[in-house]
Amino acid sequence: MTLPLDHYVPKRRVPVVLWSDELKGFQGQIFLDLDGPGHRHQTVIERLNERTRFLPVAVGEAGQIHLVNKGKLARVTPGPNVISTDVLARGFGPAREELAEVRLIDGAVLHGRLWMPLQRDTQRVSDFLNMQGGSFFPLLTPTTIHMVNASMVLLVKLAECAGAPLGAEGDTHAVEWGPPG
Amino acid sequence: MYYVPKRRVPVVVWMDSRRMWRGHLFLDQRGGGQHCQTLVEKLNENLPFIPLAVGEGDTIELIHKPFVFRVTPGAGAERTEMFTRDARLSRQEGVEVVFRDGSTLMGTLWMALTHESQRVSDFLNDQVDRFFPLIAGAAVHLINASSVMRVRVLQPSPPVPMAPGGEGHDPLGGAVGS
Numbered sequence: 001m002t003l004p005l006d007h008y009v010p011k012r013r014v015p016v017v018l019w020s021d022e023l024k025g026f027q028g029q030i031f032l033d034l035d036g037p038g039h040r041h042q043t044v045i046e047r048l049n050e051r052t053r054f055l056p057v058a059v060g061e062a063g064q065i066h067l068v069n070k071g072k073l074a075r076v077t078p079g080p081n082v083i084s085t086d087v088l089a090r091g092f093g094p095a096r097e098e099l100a101e102v103r104l105i106d107g108a109v110l111h112g113r114l115w116m117p118l119q120r121d122t123q124r125v126s127d128f129l130n131m132q133g134g135s136f137f138p139l140l141t142p143t144t145i146h147m148v149n150a151s152m153v154l155l156v157k158l159a160e161c162a163g164a165p166l167g168a169e170g171d172t173h174a175v176e177w178g179p180p181g
Numbered sequence: 182m183y184y185v186p187k188r189r190v191p192v193v194v195w196m197d198s199r200r201m202w203r204g205h206l207f208l209d210q211r212g213g214g215q216h217c218q219t220l221v222e223k224l225n226e227n228l229p230f231i232p233l234a235v236g237e238g239d240t241i242e243l244i245h246k247p248f249v250f251r252v253t254p255g256a257g258a259e260r261t262e263m264f265t266r267d268a269r270l271s272r273q274e275g276v277e278v279v280f281r282d283g284s285t286l287m288g289t290l291w292m293a294l295t296h297e298s299q300r301v302s303d304f305l306n307d308q309v310d311r312f313f314p315l316i317a318g319a320a321v322h323l324i325n326a327s328s329v330m331r332v333r334v335l336q337p338s339p340p341v342p343m344a345p346g347g348e349g350h351d352p353l354g355g356a357v358g359s
Contacts, residue, residue: 105248126243129230154196156230156243
């Protein structure tokens with residue numbers, strides 16, 4: 001009698017640190033697909049932005065599996081020795097970085113460069129954030145890449161200002177203009 | 182570059198009973214006989230992040246609306262910039278609003294009626310993830326329904342204004358529903 005073969009999806013483990021109101025620096029390893037789309041390895045942010053609600057995390061030396069509700073996480077940071085290309089694949093498409101201060105609902109305040117792929121040249125940070133729903137977006141700091149849960153953001157302070165362009169006659173009272181944010 | 186003409190309205194944005202941000206929200210200037218956008222309309226747009234200009238340099242902060250408790254128009258904001266009262270039927274109810282953090286606010290809840298027998302509970306159950314006006318003295322607060330833990334009705338409902346145009350008493354001194 002021939003037994004059916006189990007089907008295993010090849011994975012590799014990447015250490016991460018989870019942050020939320022309840023999980024302060026919770027360390028574990030997540031599993032990334034080795035046969036991701038586009039014939040390249042899956043990245044941490046792609047894993048986080050999968051549609052599944054619960055994220056399997058291996059914890060401790062025994063690798064006990066914890067299923068973490070991604071929607072409750074404020075942010076995820078890569079563990080030590082994780083290379084940036086395992087975290088985020090920037091690709092060759094148009095993208096922009098904006099300096100931002102991100103204040104999270106768990107009280108954390110992060111300063112860094114918000115990286116966003118561009119769907120159009122005039123895309124603002126507000127346009128990008130308003131498309132995120134419950135997705136994670138990258139915030140690059142000198143020491144790490146924070147993957148921030150957009151739904152856990154309290155506010156984002158931008159470096160740019162709401163400067164109003166002058167009218168044709170230099171009339172500053174002619175009209176107020178939309179914010180750049 | 183295409184710019185959408187906007188006008189600025191001073192507001193105070195309360196993230197809970199203690200943390201607040203002062204700044205200006207940007208309302209659309211509409212043409213073609215349409216009324217200008219109001220704060221309630223702006224807050225009830227289907228976009229979770231809303232730009233707020235703060236400080237003398239007009240730094241932009243993107244406020245995540247689901248975490249806002251209430252927005253209070255600041256000094257200089259016009260009544261017509263807060264919310265429209267063009268409902269045919271309307272009613273006010275004295276209520277106490279209790280927020281998620283336990284803080285409270287008393288005032289008059291102004292609600293446009295979709296039917297004559299509409300109760301406060303019917304109105305609030307239609308406000309999921311929306312902002313509604315609460316009039317407290319001379320101030321108007323725009324309350325995020327999702328930040329409300331409970332609402333206590335302080336007095337029995339007055340009769341529904343049945344006159345054409347839904348005219349009734351306006352706590353701010355104007356004609357309601359006109």
